[in-house]
Amino acid sequence: MPGVFSDLDLSPNPLELARQRRLAAGGYLDLTSSNPTLQGLLFPPAILRAAAESFWDARRYQPDPRGSESARAAVLAYYGGRTPPLSLTLADVFLTASTSEAYTLLFALLADPGDNLLAPSVTYPLFEYLAALRGLELRPYPLREEAGWAIDERALHAAADARTRGVLIVSPHNPTGAVVSSPLAALSRLGLPVICDEVFAAFTYAVPAVPPLGALHPDLPVFTLNGISKLFALPDLKLGWIALNAPARSFGPRLELLNDTFLGANSLSQHLLPSLFARGMPFVAQMTARVRANLDLALERLDSHPRLRLHPPDGGYYLFPRVTGWEDEETLVLHLLERGLLTHPGYFYGDVPGVHLMLSALTEPATFAAGLDRLVESL
Ligand SMILES: Cc1ncc(COP(=O)(O)O)c(C=O)c1O
The missing domain is CATH 3.90.1150.10 (Aspartate Aminotransferase, domain 1)
Structure with a gap:
């Protein structure tokens, strides 16, 4: 069939x-x-209720293909406060319905059917389905259990071929919990775009902070994914984002067209986002x-x-x-x-x-x- x-x-x-x-x-x-x-x-219902109150009378549908400015400004401020900070402009932030949708957009942005992406060999199981939607191959790179599930950089480098279009990193990793805390030489040598999923960044345990990979790797285009699903425990309100570091900026206009194709980010959730950051911590x-x-x-x-x-x-x-x-x-x-x-x-x-x-x-x-x-x- x-x-x-x-x-x-x-x-x-x-x-x-x-x-x-x-x-x-x-x-x-x-x-x-x-x-x-x-x-x-x-998530405290009183904060959601108070933040939603001003939405209903003012609502007009005037979508911005990158997402509303006030919501993007809240994301920008969040990355400015991370350790180390990831410096962004408003145009570097794209709001989506979820990180899952963000992956779908980025897979289409970076690769054509028949191309491949490198992905960790134990990982969040959604990747294979998202890759199948675009006809992409996922090439596994191993993690070294004996080294706290650190990325096997030699194997990562060896997994790439002429049709490799990007590398997927999950930090903190699901399910091993490993965090990428310093730049990876193998990524720099490959020179490929990196998609870094940091939806668990707020949940630190053995490390004091999760550094945004886009800040660790100013030498590479890095697309940082996060959203309200894990950070604020609001998976039902459907809002995620993609943050582009400076080398990824050249992808902005095409990513804008892709995001405009769906306009998946919910207006109410975008309206709530500044209050989630301001009052939800x-x-x-x-x-x-x-x-x-x-x-x-x-x-x-x-x-x-x-x-x-x-x-x-x-x-x-x-x-x-x-x-x-x-x-x-x-x-x-x-x-x-x-x-x-x-x-x-x-x-x-x-x-x-x-x-x-x-x-x-x-x-x-x-x-x-x-x-x-x-x-x-x-x-
Ligand atoms: C590593 C990872 N990324 C993304 C997601 C999904 O996030 P969203 O609800 O924003 O699609 C999950 C959900 O379990 C996850 O484990």
Whole structure:
């Protein structure tokens, strides 16, 4: 059959079937959630209500293909305050419906069908679907687990060929938590445009700050992606952005045309953005404190377990421990599910040697603590 995804088997996999059975048979402790709104982390409604109040009477549809100026000014100010700052002009910021939409625009901006992009070999699973929409190949580059999941720069460099059009970096990385804290020689040698996803930048753990890659690499065109989905726990309000460092500016006019093709950024969410930055930071601090407390607990409880090898993440809200004594991730995850614990197998995130689990430290703390106990007992 023609059409994208027509070769995929869309029936539920064995893990999903087992999850449904377990749910019907009394439920489980869920350690996989990435959804703050279901984990008791709700952005203060009073701030949203007050900020929305001035929207309704003044609303006129006069879209700017880069997004409203007041919202872009708020993004610009945010990057001015980062460590180190990323210096932007208003024209360097593009507002989109989400980072997922931003990826779609950038894949079309940088590559033609049949070209390829380099992507980490364990990573956020959406990339392969987004690449398929544009007929692109994703060429995996490995991460070095023994070095805290740092990028294997030699392998990254070797993965490029004549049809490579860009490099994808996720920092803090999902699910390993690794942060790129200094410039990467392999990126400079490749000289390709870089798309850096920093949606977890506010969630620092082992590092004091997440440097914007566009500031670390003033030698390369860097497109920085972020949005309100993770930063302000507002995935439902649909707003993301792309920030271009100075070498990426030459792509601006074509990116403007691509963004104008969809005009996906919601006007209400754009109107809210300055207030989210102005009044939302205490809530962000509360969320990061929750995640840090959960990560502290997990490291304390799991690190001494003879079957678990755990690297403290630099940032983000996931843990990706290695489990020894098990041959197969699916058997392990089914074993845990039978004991009432939902985790993700490492293979959901790509191909990596060894057996791994993904645990989300965004989870509501009492459930998280009970889940850790169950994990320890079940192993
Ligand atoms: C690394 C990463 N990037 C982007 C997203 C999605 O962000 P958005 O809701 O802005 O599309 C996620 C969601 O889990 C993610 O893990």
